[in-house]
Amino acid sequence: MNTLPDTAERPVVLVVDDEPEILVALTDLLDQAYHVLAASSGEEGLALLRQNPDVAVIISDQRMPGMTGDVFFAHARELSGAGAILLTGYADISAVEAALNRGQISFFAYKPWDDETLLSMVGQAADRYRLENELARERLLLRGLLENLPFGLGFKDHNGSFIRLNQQMAREFNRSVADCLGQQEDDLVDGTRLESLRQAQSDLVASGRDQQVLQLPGPDGQSRWHDLTRVRLDTLRNEPVRAHTLSAYSILIDRDVTELLSLEQRLQQAQKMQAIGTLAGGIAHDFNNLLTAILGSLELVQDLEPPKEAATSRLYQNAMQAARRGAVLTRRLLDFSRPRHLVCQQVDVAEMLEHLRDFLMRGKVPDDIRGELDAERFKPGSGWERVSFELPDIALPPVWTDATQLQLAVLNQCLNALEAQPQGDSACVVSVRLADKLLGRHLGGEHASAWVVVQIRDHGAGMTEEQRARIFEPFFTTKDVGQGNGLGLSMTYSFISHCGGEVRVEGIPGGGTAVELWFPAMARGKGLEQPAQPPLPARKVLSVQDDPASADWEQDTVKESGEGRVPARALSTPVTQDMARVLPAAAEGRIILVVDDEPGVRAVTAGFLRRAGYAVLESSSGMDALEAVQQHADIALVVMDVKMPGMNGGEAARHIHTRRPELPVLFVTGYADFGLLPEGVAVLHKPYTRDALLGDVRAMLAA
Incomplete structure (x- = not known):
């Protein structure tokens, strides 16, 4: 019969008896399998229990001076759940029965005891104590789990x-x-x-x-x-x-699962927008090539033989204007795909909103913002007095963004809010706050739990679930036909996403709409990834003359952004019959290499340059361009498309500069993929006019 416990650790047994011989005998009996503590009185036993809460079994004599065994166990139960064995004589059977009935002891043994029987009792009591402890621990863990x-x-x-x-x-x-x-x-x-x-x-x-x-x-x-x-x-x-x-x-x-579903919807939205952006970029690239060929061919036709009849001239101008409007729309679609005009820096959002409030109160909105939103929007009675601002008294951390684009985003949403409400209603409220976290977004380090949130809310008609699921799609609008092109929120979404933020829109039909722009906060003096690079000087594209009447046709200026030098906008001049024969002076001896895989675009570009008096070589690929540069040491400038099959423009330029580091390269592109280009390069966006091209060419050759 095995009477020893099956435990890796030796359980602790407390033995209490006033006779030293009994203590020695019990210690000798138990010492092989247990760690034994000995006490000669009930008071001493209680003191040892207080010092050793892990006692598994207590063995006590019943007859002891001062405190009997049953009284000792009654006090011990208040300190420990250890198994209890009472050693007694026949004369003490009534006290033993009372102790058993009160649950103070588990076993009792008569003196003199049988060693095997006593060891079995101790083993069972130790196992029961272990199981009760494990059960209590499991109950504690489960209760803690349940409540938390x-x-x-x-x-x-x-x-x-x-x-x-x-x-x-x-x-x-x-x-x-x-x-x-x-x-x-x-x-x-x-x-x-x-x-x-x-x-x-x-x-x-x-x-x-x-x-x-x-x-x-x-x-x-x-x-x-x-x-x-x-x-x-x-x-x-x-x-x-x-x-x-x-x-x-x-x-x-x-x-x-509200936030989980919201996070899943935002992920699907981000994936959808990325797919739409990729599609928009690819279409815009091909469409811009077509527009470049159309516009360029029309300009060359105008140079060769201007229309003589008034009706023919009007048709010609209609074609030019339609192509230009197509170019503007394509540029906006490209801005949705990848914003070209971001100049990111540290921005104090509260201070920026305060300036915006002052602009609206005085009716003096900066020209760049007024031009983007249409000057008609800022005439007296436009409703801007219904926009109120709630700005915090405490300082908020700065964010890494483009201040002008943020102002445009806020004003765009204010316009939406004003148009969504009857004239007499309390209009929209612009506020800014600091948020602890944005569920599902983690930036790491100091940016993990600090977000600056700009909210634009109204009390208009609100949105249905179906409308809210599509609000970021390009060209989707809840306005009537002719009242909006549906690019406002999609442009805002793209801009905020490129700044590392997020747009959230909450709307209840009949209860209004709240648009929130979330920006990750930053420590003052630090960017999210790296500080802004020193700005490069802006290079103005030369034009024949400035004509304010051409405000719907936008041409290029180059300025600094977070992605390198990218084009901004300046007004150029539409082609008129009087200007058709005004050409730049000839530039003999200056050879320009034109590289483009599209024959129509290459022909137009080469035609512009030849009409201006330049000698032109043409290449249809990056590899052909390398061979041309190697064979013609007198090439003064390369005008090269960015996206070409095989070797793209950025790769071709790097190879060219290993042979001729001083040779300038003017990149032309219909798709703002600046990841393909070195930093600090000059870029001319398709579709471009003759004057925009020649202005860049003159500037680069003069430099």
């Missing part, structure tokens, strides 16, 4: 009544835990939730599991999405539960 779960959890008995549930679940029922215990779920819910419970019963009976995702009203009146899962416990076992009542026990899990 980020979702509601409840357990039901075979009658469907709650026997356990956490605070989160009780809050979903708008009751306390005590009020929910013993109640059935259908007594605690109503409406949509009660209907879902009744629908779940058949699935629970058939498969033992039911899961539903429901939209339920929250405590604040806002709807929240809940994932309700009900499972019968017997379905979690590999073998059937023997007890019939236990087989009907079940659990209820209630997860608020």
Whole structure:
């Protein structure tokens, strides 16, 4: 008979007896398998218990002076849950029975004891103490888990009544835990939730599991999405539960998945916008090549033989204007795909909004913003007095963004808000705040939990779920035909995304709309990745003359942005019959290499340059350009397309500069993919006019 415990660690046994010989005998008997503590009185035994809370078994004599064994165990129960064995004589049987009845002892043995029997009692008491400790630990862990779960959890008995549930679940029922215990779920819910419970019963009976995702009203009146899962416990076992009542026990899990669904929708939105942007960029590249060929060919025709009849001249001008409007629309579509005009720097958002408020109050909006939004929007009576600002008294951390684009984004959303409300309503409110976190976004380090949020809210008609799912798509608009092109929010979305931020829109039909622009905060003096590079001097594209009448046709200026030198906008001059024969002076001896894989674009570019008096060589690929540069040492300038099959313009330029580092290269592109280009290069965007091209060429040759 094995009477020793099956434990890796030696349990602690406390022996209490007033006779030294008994203490020695018990210590010798137990010392092989247990760590033994000895006390000669009840008082001393209690003191050892206080010092050693891990005692597993207590063996005590009944007859001791001062404190008898049963009295000692009564006090010991207040200090320890150790197994208790009372050693007694026949005369003390009544005290032993009382101690057993009160639960103070587990076993008793008569003196003199049998060694095997006593060792068996100690082993059983030690095992029971270990199991009770493990059970208590598991209960503590499970209770801690139950109360700290980020979702509601409840357990039901075979009658469907709650026997356990956490605070989160009780809050979903708008009751306390005590009020929910013993109640059935259908007594605690109503409406949509009660209907879902009744629908779940058949699935629970058939498969033992039911899961539903429901939209339920929250405590604040806002709807929240809940994932309700009900499972019968017997379905979690590999073998059937023997007890019939236990087989009907079940659990209820209630997860608020509103933010999770929102995060999933934002991920899908980001993927959709990325796909649309890629598609827009590819289409714009090809379309800009067509527009370049069309516009250039029309200009060359004008140079060769201007229309003589008035009707023909009008048709010619209509064609030119239509092509130019197509170029403007394509540029805006490209800005959605990849904003070209960002000049990112540290921006104090509250200070920027304060300046914007002052602009609107005085009616003096900067020209660059006025031009972007249409000057008609700022005439008296336009409704800007209905825009109010709520700015914080405390300083907010700066953000890394383009201040002008941020102002445009705010004003665009204010315009949307003004148009979404009747004239007499309290209009829109612009506010800014600091947020602790943005769910689903992590920037790491100091930027992980600090966000500056600009909110534009109104009390207009709001949006439906279907409208909100499409608001960032290019050309989607809720306005009437002719009142908007649907690019405002999509441009804002693209701009904010390129600044590392996010746009959130909340709208309830009939309850208004709130547009929030989230920017990751930054430490003063630091960018999110690296500080802004020193600005390069802007290089103005030369034109024949300035003509304000051509405000709808935008040409290029080069300025610095977060992605290198990119084009900004300046007004150029439309071609007129009087100007058709005004050409620059000839430039004999200056050879220019034109590189473009599109024959129509290459022919137009070469035609512009030849009409200006330059000698022109043409290449249809990057490899051909390398050979031409190697064969013709007198090439003074290369005008090269960026996106070409095989070797793109950036790669070709790098190879050219290994042979001739001093040779200038003017890049032309219909798609703003600056990742293909070295930093600090000159870029001319398709479609370009003759004057824009020649202005850049003259400037680069003069430099």
